[in-house]
Amino acid sequence: MKKKALILGIETSCDETAAAILEESTETVPNLLSNIVSSQEEIHKNFGGVVPELAARSHIDKIDLIVNAALKKSKKKLTDIDAIAVTSGPGLIVCLSVGLNFAKALAMTLEKPLITVNHLEGHALSPKLITDLKYPYLLLLISGGHSQYLAVKKLGKYKRLGTTIDDAVGEAFDKTAKLLGIKFPGGPFIEKYAKKGDENRFDLPKPIFNKGGCNLSFAGLKTAVLLTSKKIKNQKEKYHLAASFQKTINEILYTKTKVAMLEFSKNNNNKILVIAGGVASNLTIRKNLIKLAEEKKYTSIFPPPNLCSDNAAMIAWAGIERYKMNLIDNLDFPSKARWPLDSSAPFLKGPGLKI
Ligand code: KG4
Numbered sequence: 503m504k505k506k507a508l509i510l511g512i513e514t515s516c517d518e519t520a521a522a523i524l525e526e527s528t529e530t531v532p533n534l535l536s537n538i539v540s541s542q543e544e545i546h547k548n549f550g551g552v553v554p555e556l557a558a559r560s561h562i563d564k565i566d567l568i569v570n571a572a573l574k575k576s577k578k579k580l581t582d583i584d585a586i587a588v589t590s591g592p593g594l595i596v597c598l599s600v601g602l603n604f605a606k607a608l609a610m611t612l613e614k615p616l617i618t619v620n621h622l623e624g625h626a627l628s629p630k631l632i633t634d635l636k637y638p639y640l641l642l643l644i645s646g647g648h649s650q651y652l653a654v655k656k657l658g659k660y661k662r663l664g665t666t667i668d669d670a671v672g673e674a675f676d677k678t679a680k681l682l683g684i685k686f687p688g689g690p691f692i693e694k695y696a697k698k699g700d701e702n703r704f705d706l707p708k709p710i711f712n713k714g715g716c717n718l719s720f721a722g723l724k725t726a727v728l729l730t731s732k733k734i735k736n737q738k739e740k741y742h743l744a745a746s747f748q749k750t751i752n753e754i755l756y757t758k759t760k761v762a763m764l765e766f767s768k769n770n771n772n773k774i775l776v777i778a779g780g781v782a783s784n785l786t787i788r789k790n791l792i793k794l795a796e797e798k799k800y801t802s803i804f805p806p807p808n809l810c811s812d813n814a815a816m817i818a819w820a821g822i823e824r825y826k827m828n829l830i831d832n833l834d835f836p837s838k839a840r841w842p843l844d845s846s847a848p849f850l851k852g853p854g855l856k857i
């Protein structure tokens with residue numbers, strides 16, 4: 503019987519140092535043997551955002567420990583691994599370089615293939631860790647750095663249907679949190695604050711709501727939150743602003759996802775909506791989009807919160823898919839700060855050389 507592929511995944515694109523061991527399976531989903539994530543929240547919380555130099559230094563300190571912890575938990579040895587999959591963009595270049603150089607050194611010493619993975623592809627394929635998902639599907643990717651609607655046609659073939667023209671959804675959550683005096687990353691706290699507030703108290707704008715197809719914009723909403731926050735007098739009003747902000751985001755995502763579904767259905771028959779990325783952990787967003795999917799007869803799929811936020815399991819899965827197609831990369835593959843997903847078709851760059 504053919505050996506099942508065993509992949510080490512490594513992720514260091516921003517403020518999480520992560521490693522995972524994933525085994526191919528004959529079952530519907532792969533076997534996630536370990537998934538270790540070390541967050542740097544404590545390091546960055548007082549700065550209102552990620553400080554690249556501090557993030558990179560922490561990755562350097564931890565990467566060895568995290569990879570070893572992933573191996574230990576999986577009860578596998580480095581020599582059992584078939585290939586090393588690593589995030590090589592988009593992200594903070596100083597952070598990406600830590601994971602990529604570590605992976606290259608491992609690949610060279612162990613004489614194993616190196617597979618470079620686009621972080622967004624990791625998010626895009628992440629539901630395959632929990633369900634046997636068939637291509638094509640409509641993806642809403644909502645994270646701290648990206649907000650996009652994509653038609654996921656097959657591995658490496660993505661068509662962008664819409665994107666944010668300014669801030670990402672997660673960024674809007676984090677900036678609102680900062681204005682309310684909440685430390686970084688504030689997204690999960692906005693959700694908590696919103697539970698205690700009246701979502702109808704403040705009327706906030708919905709930029710490009712009735713135009714621009716399924717493109718998104720949050721800059722005007724952020725300015726409105728800034729102006730409103732200056733008038734706030736007490737804690738209760740902070741809860742109201744958080745609730746009103748979250749309601750506005752939900753209204754925007756409901757309508758724009760409806761437009762994206764129309765766009766997607768022009769060229770695809772499948773009615774599957776996947777929502778991935780850190781913001782997809784938000785329970786009100788989940789409820790809102792599940793309702794829309796039911797109305798439009800779509801199946802909605804959300805990875806569990808620990809696979810929505812940054813992790814290496816999703817990188818390992820993209821690695822397995824690429825490994826099976828012999829999409830191996832050369833050891834001089836660079837880290838890329840910018841790397842749009844719809845330009846990362848593996849078939850354009852062709853299979854790399856095995857080392
Ligand atoms: O995917 P992710 O972990 O990292 C990026 O690739 O950016 O997403 C992080 C983003 C942050 O902006 C964070 O505030 C947001 O996801 N986030 C949330 C929630 N949990 C995480 N936003 C709203 N509600 C949440 N529950």
Ligand code: ZN
Nearest residue numbers: 625645811812
């Ligand atoms: Zn991410």
